[in-house]
Amino acid sequence: GDGEVLGFLGPNGAGKSTVMNIMTGNLSATEGTARICGYEILESPMEAKRKIGYLPELPPLYPEMTVESYLKFVYRLRGVRLPEKEHIRDVCEMTGVASVSQRIIRNLSKGYRQRIGIAQALIGNPEVLILDEPTVGLDPKQIQEIMALVKQLGKEHTVIFSSHILPEVQQICSRIIILNHGKIAADDTLPNLSRRLSGEGLRVRIEGPQEGIRKALTAIPGVKSVSMLSAEEKGCCDYRVVAVGGSDVRRAVFRTASEKNWPILYMSGYELPLEDIFLQITGGER
Secondary structure (H helix, E strand, C coil): CCCCEEEEECCCCCCHHHHHHHHCCCCCCCCCCCEECCEECCCCHHHHHHCEEEECCCCCCCCCCEHHHHHHHHHHHCCCCCCHHHHHHHHHHHHCCHHHCCCEHHHCCHHHHHHHHHHHHHCCCCCEEEEECCCCCCCHHHHHHHHHHHHHHCCCCEEEEECCCHHHHHHHCCEEEEEECCEEEEEECHHHHHHHHHCCCEEEEEECCHHHHHHHHHCCCCEEEEEEEECCCCCEEEEEEEEHHHCCCHHHHHHHHHHCCCCEEEEEECCCCHHHHHHHHHCCCC
8 A cells, every 4th residue: 555564475485576576577477467556567567667666686786887877877767757867866865875876886885785776766756666675685784774764765655575584574564465385375464463363462571470470360350371471671571461352451460460569560462573473374484
């Protein structure tokens, strides 16, 4: 949808690259259709491709060109009708490459080359951005910079974001599609997937005797199960409390801890990590 960042996931060989190649018109489909903003990619390729900005896993750069000359080349190749000078300047500023616009691409770092790859995808201001592994090979600082950029782009574009680094997807994506063996195995928001796979629950951090706390929480009416997650602080443990039928047991948990003089240091809804969701849906494949 508009203004949506979609995480596109799946094990190696699940079909992610095939789908992206079909969506961008680089591969013909043996059956089915791919519509971009209402245009079928094989029936109306020019109209559909005007709506798409694509960054493949290896950015399609010409290393002997300067950043500016390369973006001008992409601009003319796509037949863009926006004011050339102003548009390229805006794209360079948006992607953080304005300061290196006169430098030769081969002399720039991997992080800058990824930014240039995103910049070429933005030429023509397409409605849909398809980004395949945009952070691969980057250092942690560069990854955070690219992630912040993608999140910002998601406010004005539809972004399809493919990555094997699941915390990245969890950080910025509002919806997840997981492919497995060529089929869509999941398509939903992260909270909905978490609830579907693990049920409603609380994550609560309590200071006190771990086994005693677990037994006391388990004895609360309406509690289905209690499991210990981790010891995040000295003398404390995090517990996952699952209620019967998704009922609200927060007040009962508070009263139980208060009566025992066990301080509650943290309480929130429990969300299954994306890595656990992915492994459950794909049967453990990465």
